[in-house]
Amino acid sequence: MRPTDTANPEYFHKVVDCQYACPAHTDVPGYIRHIAQGEFTEAYMLNRKSNVFPGILGRVCDRPCEPACRRVRVEEKPVAICRLKRVAADNRGDISALLPKAPASNGKKVALVGAGCASLAVANDLLPLGYECTIFEKLDVSGGLMRSNIPSFRLPHDVLNEEIDNIINMGNCEVKLGNGISSMRNLLEQNFDAVFVGTGAPRGKELDLPGRQEADANIHIGIDWLESVAFDHIESIGKNVLIIGVGNTAMDCCRTSLRLGAKDVKVMARKPREFFKASAWELEDAEEENVEIVINHSPKAFVLESGKLVGMQFELMEYDVDEKGRIVDTRVTGEKFLPADDVILAIGQENAFPWIERDLGIEFDKWEVPVVNEKTHESTLEGVFFGGDAAFGPKNIIWAVEHGHQAAISIHKYCQGEDVSDRLPDGQTLASTKMGIHEWSYSNDFDGSTRTIMPHVSLKERFQKLNIEVELGFSPELAAEEVERCLNCDIQTVFTDKLCIECDACVDVCPVDCLTITANGDEADLRTRLTAPAENTEQDLFVSGALPQTGRVMVKDEDVCVHCGLCAERCPTAAWDMQKFTLHHPHAIDEAAPPPEQKEVA
Amino acid sequence: MSFIKKPAVRHPKLPLNELGLTVRDYEGGMSTLCAGCGHDAITGAIVEAAWGLSIPTHRFAKLSGIGCSSKTPAYFLRDSHGLNSCHGRMPSIATGANSANRDLYYIGVSGDGDSLSIGMGQFAHAIRRNLNMTYIIENNGVYGLTKGQFSAAADRGSKAKKGEVNLQPAIDPCSTAITLGATFVARSFSGDKAQLVPILKAAFNHRGFAMVDVISPCVTFNDHEGSTRSYKYSRDHFAPAIMADFVPPAEDIKARYEEGEAMPVELHDGSRIVLRKIDKDYDPTDRVNAVSNLMRNNDAGEITTGILYLDESQPEMHEVNNTTATPLIDIPYSKLNPGNDMLRKIQSRYR
Numbered sequence: 019m020r021p022t023d024t025a026n027p028e029y030f031h032k033v034v035d036c037q038y039a040c041p042a043h044t045d046v047p048g049y050i051r052h053i054a055q056g057e058f059t060e061a062y063m064l065n066r067k068s069n070v071f072p073g074i075l076g077r078v079c080d081r082p083c084e085p086a087c088r089r090v091r092v093e094e095k096p097v098a099i100c101r102l103k104r105v106a107a108d109n110r111g112d113i114s115a116l117l118p119k120a121p122a123s124n125g126k127k128v129a130l131v132g133a134g135c136a137s138l139a140v141a142n143d144l145l146p147l148g149y150e151c152t153i154f155e156k157l158d159v160s161g162g163l164m165r166s167n168i169p170s171f172r173l174p175h176d177v178l179n180e181e182i183d184n185i186i187n188m189g190n191c192e193v194k195l196g197n198g199i200s201s202m203r204n205l206l207e208q209n210f211d212a213v214f215v216g217t218g219a220p221r222g223k224e225l226d227l228p229g230r231q232e233a234d235a236n237i238h239i240g241i242d243w244l245e246s247v248a249f250d251h252i253e254s255i256g257k258n259v260l261i262i263g264v265g266n267t268a269m270d271c272c273r274t275s276l277r278l279g280a281k282d283v284k285v286m287a288r289k290p291r292e293f294f295k296a297s298a299w300e301l302e303d304a305e306e307e308n309v310e311i312v313i314n315h316s317p318k319a320f321v322l323e324s325g326k327l328v329g330m331q332f333e334l335m336e337y338d339v340d341e342k343g344r345i346v347d348t349r350v351t352g353e354k355f356l357p358a359d360d361v362i363l364a365i366g367q368e369n370a371f372p373w374i375e376r377d378l379g380i381e382f383d384k385w386e387v388p389v390v391n392e393k394t395h396e397s398t399l400e401g402v403f404f405g406g407d408a409a410f411g412p413k414n415i416i417w418a419v420e421h422g423h424q425a426a427i428s429i430h431k432y433c434q435g436e437d438v439s440d441r442l443p444d445g446q447t448l449a450s451t452k453m454g455i456h457e458w459s460y461s462n463d464f465d466g467s468t469r470t471i472m473p474h475v476s477l478k479e480r481f482q483k484l485n486i487e488v489e490l491g492f493s494p495e496l497a498a499e500e501v502e503r504c505l506n507c508d509i510q511t512v513f514t515d516k517l518c519i520e521c522d523a524c525v526d527v528c529p530v531d532c533l534t535i536t537a538n539g540d541e542a543d544l545r546t547r548l549t550a551p552a553e554n555t556e557q558d559l560f561v562s563g564a565l566p567q568t569g570r571v572m573v574k575d576e577d578v579c580v581h582c583g584l585c586a587e588r589c590p591t592a593a594w595d596m597q598k599f600t601l602h603h604p605h606a607i608d609e610a611a612p613p614p615e616q617k618e619v620a
Numbered sequence: 621m622s623f624i625k626k627p628a629v630r631h632p633k634l635p636l637n638e639l640g641l642t643v644r645d646y647e648g649g650m651s652t653l654c655a656g657c658g659h660d661a662i663t664g665a666i667v668e669a670a671w672g673l674s675i676p677t678h679r680f681a682k683l684s685g686i687g688c689s690s691k692t693p694a695y696f697l698r699d700s701h702g703l704n705s706c707h708g709r710m711p712s713i714a715t716g717a718n719s720a721n722r723d724l725y726y727i728g729v730s731g732d733g734d735s736l737s738i739g740m741g742q743f744a745h746a747i748r749r750n751l752n753m754t755y756i757i758e759n760n761g762v763y764g765l766t767k768g769q770f771s772a773a774a775d776r777g778s779k780a781k782k783g784e785v786n787l788q789p790a791i792d793p794c795s796t797a798i799t800l801g802a803t804f805v806a807r808s809f810s811g812d813k814a815q816l817v818p819i820l821k822a823a824f825n826h827r828g829f830a831m832v833d834v835i836s837p838c839v840t841f842n843d844h845e846g847s848t849r850s851y852k853y854s855r856d857h858f859a860p861a862i863m864a865d866f867v868p869p870a871e872d873i874k875a876r877y878e879e880g881e882a883m884p885v886e887l888h889d890g891s892r893i894v895l896r897k898i899d900k901d902y903d904p905t906d907r908v909n910a911v912s913n914l915m916r917n918n919d920a921g922e923i924t925t926g927i928l929y930l931d932e933s934q935p936e937m938h939e940v941n942n943t944t945a946t947p948l949i950d951i952p953y954s955k956l957n958p959g960n961d962m963l964r965k966i967q968s969r970y971r
C-alpha cells in the first residue's frame with residue numbers, strides 16, 4: 019500500500035466515527051470533553067455551531083452517530099451521544115451574549131418557504147452575514163414537523179420555542195405565519211434575490227384496500243393525525259387501535275394513542291424485526307409502554323359491520339432469508355382478523371409540490387421529486403434552492419440542518435455573484451495533547467463502564483397528560499459517568515516514520531492489538547498479516563512510509579483503537595504522538611470570512 | 621513509567637489457544653522499564669510463546685536475579701509462580717525449586733551483568749547440572765539498572781554513552797555455554813519476534829538446560845553511535861545461521877517442508893523443531909563445529925543467531941541424580957518426613 023496521506027482531512031475525519039456519521043459533522047468527542055469538565059455552555063455552543071438545535075436534537079435526533087460509535091465494536095453499546103447533547107442543553111448557562119446577531123442589512127433579500135428546521139438552519143447561517151430573511155409558513159406556528167408531528171412527550175415546546183427564537187430574534191428576519199405559498203411564480207415575481215424551499219414532505223402515504231373509503235371516519239393518515247393531535251383538533255381515540263407500518267412515525271402514533279385513551283395498541287409489521295425502519299430505541303420506548311409489535315402480518319382489507327370499522331384482515335407471511343440477510347422468498351401461510359376501533363396508517367411520506375408551476379424551469383423527476391444538485395442544493399432554476407425533506411425525500415432533522423448549511427453557502431455565493439460550486443474544502447488542525455512524559459490533556463484511560471440507562475417518568479404518571487416528557491435526562495452525576503465511556507476518537511495517533519527504531523514497544527503495549535510492523539503489501543494481503551484479524555474493511559488501515567532500519571512499514575488497523583495513548587507513551591522516540599484533530603467543515607460564515615491563508619491548516 | 625495500566629479491553633477477534641485463552645491472558649503487570657527497552661519486547665515474545673504452546677500459566681515458575689532484565693518476570697505470565705532473587709543467584713534458586721518440583725516449566729530471566737559478571741559461577745554450574753529450565757539472558761552489554769556501566773558482555777572497543785571505550789574482551793555466553801556442556805544454546809534479537817518466539821517454544825520444551833541469549837538494546841544507556849548493542853548495530857550485523865520453526869506434536873512436518881531443506885529434531889514431549897540452515901557450514905549438532913563457527917563469526921563482528929547447538933540425548937539433573945519422579949508436593953507428608961525414629965535410624969548408619 020502507498021503511505022497513508024494524513025494531510026487529507028478525510029483520513030482522520032473517518033477515524034472519528036460519530037463525527038463522520040453525523041450529517042452535520044458535529045464534534046462529538048469535543049463536546050463530550052467539555053461536559054466532562056463541567057463546561058456545559060461551551061459544549062452547547064460547540065454543538066450549536068454544527069447542528070443549530072442541540073436542545074431539540076439532544077432529545078429527538080435520529081442519531082446516526084450512535085450505531086457508528088467505536089464503542090459498539092469494542093464493548094457493546096454506543097456512548098449515549100444524543101443524551102449527552104441534552105445534558106449540555108439542560109445545564110448550560112446564559113448564552114444570549116454568545117449568539118450571533120444580525121449586522122446591518124447587506125441589501126440582499128432571501129425568501130424561505132416553510133418554517134421547518136431546514137429553512138431555520140438557512141436563516142441561522144445567513145442572518146449573521148447581513149441577509150434579510152423572510153420565512154413564509156402555511157401553518158400558524160413555526161417549527162415544521164418538529165412541532166406538528168413530533169409529540170410533546172418527546173420534545174417539549176419550550177425547548178423548541180427557545181431554539182427557534184434564538185434564530186429569528188437575531189434580527190432582519192420576518193416570519194410570516196399562516197402564509198402558505200400557493201404559487202412559486204408569484205413568489206419569484208416578488209423582489210427576492212434567492213429562494214429556498216424547505217416545505218418538507220407533507221403527504222402521508224395511502225393504503226388502498228377494500229373498505230378504505232367506507233371506513234374513512236376511523237382510518238387516519240399518521241402524520242395528519244399527529245398534527246391534529248398537536249393542535250388539539252383530536253383529543254380521543256378508540257380502545258383498540260391498529261397502527262400500520264413500523265417506522266418512527268408509527269412509534270409516535272402508537273404512543274400518542276395510549277395518551278388519548280387507547281387500551282390495546284398493536285403495531286402491525288409485514289416483515290420480521292430485522293427489517294424494521296424504526297430505530298431500536300424508539301421500539302424499546304414503545305414496548306416499555308406495552309405496545310405490542312406484531313410481525314409478519316400483511317394488511318388485506320378493512321372490515322366493516324353495519325357501516326362501521328370493526329377491524330382488519332391480514333395475510334400471515336413467511337419469508338426465506340439468505341445468509342446476507344436478504345429476503346429471497348415470500349409465502350402467504352394463512353389469514354387472520356384483528357379487531358380495531360381505529361386504524362392509523364404510518365407507511366411513509368411523499369413530497370408534493372402542487373404550488374410549483376411546472377413551466378418555471380424547475381425540473382421534477384418521474385416521482386415528482388425536484389431535480390436538485392446534491393452538493394449545492396440548487397434546482398434547475400438558478401437562484402432557487404431546496405433543502406430538508408423537500409430536497410431528496412423524507413430524512414430527519416439533522417440532515418435538514420446540514421442541507422440548510424450547504425444551501426446557505428450556495429445562497430451566499432449566488433447573491434455575491436460567485437460560482438456556487440466553487441466551495442471551500444474541509445480542512446483540519448492537529449495539535450499535540452502531550453503534557454508531560456506520560457501525561458495527556460485528555461482522559462486517556464479506558465473506562466469499562468456499560469451505557470448509562472436513561473431515567474424515565476413512571477408508567478403510571480406519564481399517561482396523565484399528553485405533554486409529560488418521558489425522559490428525565492441525565493443528571494450531571496450520571497453524565498459524569500457516561501462521558502468517560504467516550505473513546506476520544508478525535509485524539510489521533512500521528513506517526514512519524516523516520517523516528518521509529520522498530521523496538522516493538524508500541525506493538526506490544528497496544529491493548530487491542532492495532533499495530534503491526536511488517537513487510538508492505540497490498541491491502542487485502544496486509545489485512546491477513548496483522549497482529550489481530552483486520553476483517554472490518556469499512557475501517558481503514560494506516561500504512562507508514564518505509565521504516566529507516568529495515569524498510570518494513572508500520573501498519574495500524576483503525577478498527578478498534580481505543581485511543582489510550584499507550585503506544586505514544588511507550589515509544590522511546592515519540593514516533594507516535596496523540597494529537598487532537600479538529601475538522602474545519604466550512605459554513606457560510608467561513609466562505610464570507612477573509613481568505614483562508616489566515617487559518618491554520620495542518 | 622505509564623500512569624495508567626494496560627486496560628483489560630481487548631480486540632474482539634483475538635484468536636484462542638487450545639485452552640480457550642487469548643494472548644492477553646498470558647500477560648503480566650504493566651512494565652516500569654524505559655519506553656522502548658528491548659527487554660519489553662522479549663517479555664512480549666515469552667507471552668506469545670507460552671500462549672502458543674497452550675500451557676496453563678500456573679505450570680510456569682519465573683525466576684530472576686537483579687537488573688532491569690530481572691525485573692521483567694513481573695510483566696509476563698500473571699498467574700504463575702515466581703521468585704526474584706539476589707544479584708547473580710538465580711541459578712541456585714532455580715536449582716532448588718526444580719529439585720522440589722520437577723513438573724513445572726522454569727523460566728529464568730537474567731541480564732548479561734547478572735549472569736556473566738557477578739553470577740558467572742552460578743551460571744556455569746547450572747549448565748553443568750543440565751538443570752531443566754529455559755535460561756534467558758537479556759543481553760544489552762551494560763548494567764542498565766545501575767545506569768549503564770559496561771558489563772562482561774560488552775564488546776572490546778565499543779563505546780559507552782559518554783564516550784569511554786571498553787578495553788576488556790567480551791564473554792560470549794553462547795560459546796561459553798556450549799563448552800560448559802549446555803544442551804540447547806540459541807541466540808536471537810529482541811527486535812525479531814518471528815525468530816525469537818519459535819526459539820522460546822523449543823527452549824520451553826527442551827529437556828535440560830536451554831540457554832537463550834537475546835540481544836536486547838538498552839535504549840537509555842546503550843543505543844548510541846559506537847555501541848555494538850544498539851538497535852541499528854544489531855540489525856546491521858544480524859546473521860541468522862539457522863532458522864527454527866516449532867511444530868506441535870499433532871502436525872505433519874513433511875507437509876510443510878521440501879525434502880532436504882529441513883532438519884527436524886524431535887523434543888522429548890513429541891513436539892518438534894525444524895531447523896533450516898542459512899549458513900551451510902553450520903552444524904548445530906556438532907559441538908566443535910558450533911563453537912569454532914561461533915568464534916569465527918564473533919571475530920568477524922557478526923551476530924550469529926538461531927538455535928546454535930542442540931543435544932536432546934543428555935540426561936537432565938533429575939535423571940543424573942536418580943531422584944524421585946514425583947514432585948515433592950505430590951508425595952504424602954508422612955513419606956516426605958518419615959519422623960524422628962527414621963531419622964535416628966539413618967543417622968546410626970553413619971556412626
Ligand SMILES: Cc1cc2nc3c(=O)[nH]c(=O)nc-3n(C[C@H](O)[C@H](O)[C@H](O)COP(=O)(O)OP(=O)(O)OC[C@H]3O[C@@H](n4cnc5c(N)ncnc54)[C@H](O)[C@@H]3O)c2cc1C
Pocket residue numbers: 078079080131132133134135136137154155156157160161162163164167168197198199200216217218219220241244266267270373405406407408412413414415416418
Ligand atoms: C411523526 C414523525 C416523527 C419524526 N420524528 C423524528 C425524530 O424523532 N427525529 C428526527 O430527526 N426526525 C424526525 N422526523 C423527521 C423530521 O421531522 C423531518 O425530517 C424534518 O422535520 C424535516 O424538516 P424540513 O424543514 O425539511 O420540513 P418540515 O419540518 O416538514 O417543515 C416544513 C414546513 O413547511 C411548511 N410548508 C409546507 N408547504 C408550504 C407552503 N407551500 N408554503 C409555506 N409553508 C409550507 C409546513 O407547514 C412545515 O411547517 C419525524 C417525522 C415524522 C413525520
Ligand SMILES: Cc1ncc(C[n+]2csc(CCOP(=O)(O)OP(=O)(O)O)c2C)c(N)n1
Pocket residue numbers: 686687688689690707730731732733734735738758760762763764765766771
Ligand atoms: C550483590 C549486588 N551487587 C551489585 C548490585 C548492583 N547492581 C544492580 S543491577 C546490576 C547490574 C545489572 O546488569 P544486568 O544484569 O546486565 O541487567 P540490566 O539492567 O542490564 O538488564 C548491579 C551491578 C546489586 N544489586 N547486588
Ligand code: SF4
Pocket residue numbers: 511527528529530531532533578579580581582583584585586
Ligand atoms: S492509542 Fe495506541 S496503544 Fe492505544 S489502542 Fe490505539 S493504537 Fe493501541
Ligand code: SF4
Pocket residue numbers: 517518519520521522523524525585588589590591592593594656
Ligand atoms: S515504540 Fe516507537 S520506536 Fe518503537 S516500534 Fe513503536 S513507533 Fe517505533
Ligand code: SF4
Pocket residue numbers: 653654656657658659688689760764765837838839840841
Ligand atoms: S535502563 Fe536500559 S535496560 Fe534498563 S529499562 Fe531502561 S532501557 Fe531497559
Ligand SMILES: [Mg+2]
Pocket residue numbers: 687731732733758759760761762763764771
Ligand atoms: Mg545488562
